[in-house]
Amino acid sequence: MTKASGSRFEVQPDLINPAASDQAKRLMEYLCSIYGKRMLTGQQIGVVSTPEFDMIHEVTGKYPAVGGFDFMNYSPSRVERGAERQDTDLAMKWWDRGGIVTFCWHWNAPKDLIDLPPDRTWGRGFYTNATTFDIARAMSEPSSEEYGLIIRDIDAIAAELKRLQDAGIPVLWRPLHEASGGWFWWGAKGPEPCIALWKLMYERMTHHHELNNLIWVWNGQHKDWYPGDSYVDIIGEDIYPPARDYGSQSERFRTAASYTDAAKIIALTENGVIPDLDLMQEDGCPWAWNCTWYGNFVFTGEGNNRRYSEEYTDELQLIRTYHHPFTVTLDELPDLKG
Structure with missing residues (x-):
């Protein structure tokens, strides 16, 4: 019997945007209805090469x-x-296939890319060590070029989110992830400019662009970086334990719960290894969903020689996860469109 009970898992489906779309409200209501009772299976795909969904189906028979x-x-x-x-x-x-959509944004710095091979190229421009872009200057000087470029970039992504809104698609929106780690430029100057950027993005996307299809998933991973309950719908944690460590990650779950006194859904927004479902229930940390990272966390080899990689989560554990009564797979989702 699960220990996931009580007020911690009784989250009201009230989104921070009072003008949230019907689709976003419907998705949030569903997430709240299953929170503490079941976990959604999830998978990130590669930005260019995208075999992960089919690889999982090949092994488990499910998406x-x-x-x-x-x-x-x-x-x-x-x-x-x-x-x-x-x-x-x-x-x-x-x-269109009936799945739930979540987006992150590895935000390439707007300018000042070092572009120095092998590990500081423009293609790694979201990393602190690959750019000299100064978020502190950008957020403290609204008249600066840096601030103007921040707005330009937010507007560019807002245009893509608007396409999704026009198609009736709600999005679990997870920008500025892992900020407290400092390895991404948006976290390189400490909490204050990053929190200011989060609030700017929320205000710009919500009020200027009228994006009402977003459920805001904050993934800063440290209490000092929390922008406040009125700016966060869901809290996410990214966890990469050692290979085949199927622990529930209960300590990180409880840490995430400590960021606020409010009852917020907590999700495993990135993972390498998939935690054991029975341990999650025993330890009272039923992550709302998991989202296994792409590439070698799922497959090895190239082209027609690709096969499932057991390096992080072995095949039997993956099959068990996708057939466990606690998890929800694509075929088990309700119709969230209407």
Whole structure:
């Protein structure tokens, strides 16, 4: 019997945006209704190569409920360098199949890319060590070029989110992820400019662009970086334990719960290894969904020689996860469109 009971898991489906779309409200109501009772299976796909969904189906006979996508290549500093862009279209197809859509954004710095091979190239421009872009200057000087470029980039991604809104697609929106780690430029100068950027993005997207299809998933991973309950719908944690460590990650779950006194849904927004479902229930940490990262966390080999990789989550554990009564797979999702 699960220990996941009580007020911690009784979350009201009230979104921070009072003008939230019917689709966003419907998705949030569903998430709240199953929270503490079941976990949505999820999988991130690669930005260019995308075999992860089919690889999981090949092994388990099922598809994940949540599809993870990335606006990385829609960053203007990547667009101007010819980056391939397909995730918006892929997310639309996933929704059409009945799946839930979540997006992150590996935001390439708007300018000041070091572009020095091998590990500081423009293609790694979201990393602190690959750019000299100064978020503190940008957020403290609204008249600066840096601030103007921040607005330009937010507007570019808002245009993609507007396409999804026009198609009736709600989005579990997870920008500025893992900020407290400092390895991404938006977290390089400490909590204050990052919190200011989060609030700016929320205000710009919600009030200027009237994006009402977003459920805001905050993934800063430290209490000092929390922007406040009125700016967060869901709390996410990204966890990469050692290979085949199937622990429930209960300590991180409880840490996430400590960021606020409010009852918020807590999700495993990135993972390498998939935690054991029985341990999750025993330890009282039923993550709302998981989203396994892409590439070698799922497969090995190239082209027709690709096969499931057991390096992180062995095949039997994956099959068990996708057939466990606690998890929800694509075929088990309700109709969230109407």
